[in-house]
Amino acid sequence: MRNGKKKHKNEKLTIILIPNSGNRAKRLSLTYRQIKGAIMAVAFLSFLLVLAGVNIYQGRQAVSEAKRIKSQHEQQQQQVMELNNKLLEMEKQRERIEERQEQVRKLVGVSSSLTPTATPSRGGVDRNSRTGGTRDLREISAEISNLQYLMDEQEMEILQLLNHAQTNIDQLKAIPNYWPVVGRITSTFGYRQSPFGRSREFHDGLDIAAPYGTEIRAAADGVVIQSNRVPGWGRIVKISHGNGVVTSYAHNSTNLVKKGDRVTKGSVIAKVGSSGRSTGPHVHFTIEKNGKPVDPLLYLP
Numbered sequence: 001m002r003n004g005k006k007k008h009k010n011e012k013l014t015i016i017l018i019p020n021s022g023n024r025a026k027r028l029s030l031t032y033r034q035i036k037g038a039i040m041a042v043a044f045l046s047f048l049l050v051l052a053g054v055n056i057y058q059g060r061q062a063v064s065e066a067k068r069i070k071s072q073h074e075q076q077q078q079q080v081m082e083l084n085n086k087l088l089e090m091e092k093q094r095e096r097i098e099e100r101q102e103q104v105r106k107l108v109g110v111s112s113s114l115t116p117t118a119t120p121s122r123g124g125v126d127r128n129s130r131t132g133g134t135r136d137l138r139e140i141s142a143e144i145s146n147l148q149y150l151m152d153e154q155e156m157e158i159l160q161l162l163n164h165a166q167t168n169i170d171q172l173k174a175i176p177n178y179w180p181v182v183g184r185i186t187s188t189f190g191y192r193q194s195p196f197g198r199s200r201e202f203h204d205g206l207d208i209a210a211p212y213g214t215e216i217r218a219a220a221d222g223v224v225i226q227s228n229r230v231p232g233w234g235r236i237v238k239i240s241h242g243n244g245v246v247t248s249y250a251h252n253s254t255n256l257v258k259k260g261d262r263v264t265k266g267s268v269i270a271k272v273g274s275s276g277r278s279t280g281p282h283v284h285f286t287i288e289k290n291g292k293p294v295d296p297l298l299y300l301p
């Protein structure tokens, strides 16, 4: 068997190529081993070619993927830069709001920030990286959180400042500095000769003469605590303005408000008359502070 196989291996195959032109035929004698070798070589070369092809294809894929990743990266960097710029604008805007807040504080008479933690952290966590160039996404995210925190505080303080402003306005409205009627002052606050006799008397208010029926207006916001007819004063209206301040309007021809009514500065409360102990149509206007009469001209403009 061994010999047979060896013999078989050494056998030759002859390929005869016969040209059509009638020239001599060419012979090609090859052993089985040579043929096998040739087939193996062709197979191996084909394999190499396929391998090369796959490599080239994969290489191209890799290059286009790299290009895609590169452009994606550039795009992201661009976006990060835009985010940075927007963040910078927001920080500047927040600082401008802070400056406005300071102006409002001064207006309402508050000396320093109402939210105690606002000042130390002001300016953000990343001041260094802000000057050092573009912040990365992590830093941007941290700064956004910081901004959010600061703006929450600002919102809180603005609400408190609004309360202060409202209180100030309410206090201003409760100051009796509105003339009840426009007219001639016929008698001022203080000691005077009595119009009904020779005796000296203390006049606890201001007499303002005005035509009968002229509208009398509240000198400030307040609550009516008295509206009736009293011997001597005739028809009288008293208004409490808070903080121990009370105004009264006497000798009226008509009272237009009743006890418990809320009135605002300048609203009509009565009409000028000469009821009670009076020598002619006028308003007897008084201002009391904690039960003691004060000169109305100290309040009236």
Ligand SMILES: [Zn+2]
Pocket: 187, 203, 205, 206, 207, 283, 284, 285
């Ligand atoms: Zn009087």
